[in-house]
Amino acid sequence: xxxxxxxxxxxxxxxxxxxxxxxxxxxxxxxxxxxxxxxxxxxxxxxxxxxxxxxxxxxxxxxxxxxxxxxxxxxxxxxxxxxxxxxxxxxxxxxxxxxxxxxxxxxxxxxxx
Amino acid sequence: xxxxxxxxxxxxxxxxxxxxxxxxxxxxxxxxxxxxxxxxxxxxxxxxxxxxxxxxxxxxxxxxxxxxxxxxxxxxxxxxxxxxxxxxxxxxxxxxxxxxxxxxxxxxxxxxxxxx
Numbered sequence: 001x002x003x004x005x006x007x008x009x010x011x012x013x014x015x016x017x018x019x020x021x022x023x024x025x026x027x028x029x030x031x032x033x034x035x036x037x038x039x040x041x042x043x044x045x046x047x048x049x050x051x052x053x054x055x056x057x058x059x060x061x062x063x064x065x066x067x068x069x070x071x072x073x074x075x076x077x078x079x080x081x082x083x084x085x086x087x088x089x090x091x092x093x094x095x096x097x098x099x100x101x102x103x104x105x106x107x108x109x110x111x112x113x
Numbered sequence: 114x115x116x117x118x119x120x121x122x123x124x125x126x127x128x129x130x131x132x133x134x135x136x137x138x139x140x141x142x143x144x145x146x147x148x149x150x151x152x153x154x155x156x157x158x159x160x161x162x163x164x165x166x167x168x169x170x171x172x173x174x175x176x177x178x179x180x181x182x183x184x185x186x187x188x189x190x191x192x193x194x195x196x197x198x199x200x201x202x203x204x205x206x207x208x209x210x211x212x213x214x215x216x217x218x219x220x221x222x223x224x225x226x227x228x229x
Contacts, residue, residue: 031213043203043220044156051213088155092214098168099144099214101207103155 002027004091006104014112019076021107023089026070032092033065033072037085038106044088048074079111116140117221119204125227126194134189134224136204144215145187147179148203150223156203162187163209191226199228 003026013019021035032051036044048063050056050072056063062075072091076083086106093102117138126132136145143164148156160169162181176198178190191198205218 032210032215032217034217041201041225043201043223046217046219049217090218095209095212095214099163099209100146100158100161101215101218105155 002093002102004089004102004104006087006089006107008105009108010110011107012110012112013079015079015081017079017111019079019083019109019111021074021076021087021089021109023072023074023091023104024070025072025089025091025102027091027093027102028067028070030091030093033063034090034101035061035063035072035074036088036090036103037083038088039085047087076109079109081111081113084109084111117204117206117219119202119221119224121224122222123225123227125229126191127229128196129193132191132194132226134191134202134204134226136187136189136221137185138204138206138219138221139185140206140208140219141184142206142208142219143184144207144209145181146203146205146207146218147177147187147189148205149198150201150203159189194226194228196228199226201225 035048038044050063089104090101146161147159150156180188204221207215207218
């Protein structure tokens with residue numbers, strides 16, 4: 001069973017702090033990794049995609065990937081109350097018609113003013 | 114703007130009364146997915162279409178069916194909704210990256226289904 005694991009939280013950080021969200025995955029063949037943000041009652045929204053080991057920065061968001069450790073993380077700098085949401089980690093498995101994304105259960109982030 | 118559209122946004126149906134949810138996309142992606150998401154849970158994949166090829170998840174109940182008449186449209190049919198089928202239904206699209214697998218998925222706004 002291929003799995004994606006995340007701490008469910010809630011993770012609570014003060015406004016302006018760095019929020020660190022972590023994800024591990026079981027399929028060593030996975031090559032694509034994604035972070036989604038989901039507000040309550042809304043659909044998931046893509047924040048970051050990462051395909052290579054190392055860091056990828058986009059504004060206040062940094063995704064980090066370590067394929068050897070099967071670990072991907074998301075850092076949110078200068079956290080804002082509007083960042084309060086559930087963050088879903090997604091990892092690809094398979095290719096072609098068998099390709100798909102496996103989602104973690106999500107980490108709920110709360111940013112306190 | 115290219116996007117994924119779902120209709121209706123909210124659907125109320127009676128126990129056992131068939132219902133159809135629709136999804137359309139202007140992204141020209143070849144892969145379309147249907148997910149079920151219940152409160153505080155991860156999206157659960159029901160099935161997906163890779164072009165015209167239908168891929169059903171092993172644990173998707175027979176009560177759920179899907180149709181994809183063309184690249185842009187995909188439908189979810191629930192033949193006899195039960196109370197346990199009340200959920201948010203999400204449509205998503207992606208394109209296939211040769212040698213890598215599916216690209217990022219783009220989600221529609223979802224349809225909230227209530228079963229009375």
